[in-house]
Amino acid sequence: MDIATGMRASDQERDHVVGLLSRHLAEGRLDLAEYDQRVAKVYATATRDDLALVLSDLPRLSKQAPGDTGVTRTRIPLWQRIEGVSWLGVSLLVLVIWGAISLGVGELTYFWPVWVIGPWGAVLAFRMVTGFESGHHRKRV
Secondary structure: OOOOOOOEOOHHHHHHHHHHHHHHHHOOOOOHHHHHHHHHHHHHOOEHHHHHHHOOOOOOOOOOOOOOOOOOOOOOOHHHHHHHHHHHHHHHHHHHHHHHHHHHHOOOOOOOOHHHHHHHHHHHHHHHHHOOOOOHHHHOO
16 A cells, blocks of 8 residues: 555656757747746655646647657767868868968969869768768668
């Protein structure tokens, strides 16, 4: 026989309720002060019944987040974006150096930056298009 008035809440359940409160905040049902108070109450509560009380005066939300179409978008991974920005920065740097040398000599010199920009850019483009190293090429099997 269970003597407690309710089942104990887990951290995952608390996080779920905080996520719901965040959506209510984003939709304008709560102001920031009330959101903070309710979040503090969520993390201080011990039972599922108390968690339900925090949401009792708010309407039920659909399972899908607003603006979420359910379709996952493929994004360029962060590490590939960092590599791309590095490539762009080094490319601009070698172009500036080549331009300064050409200005100093008074004529266009051999365009050596192609040997820095070209191979590195080709490798980055190959890895991005094929999904190499990100695991996307293995999922097609």
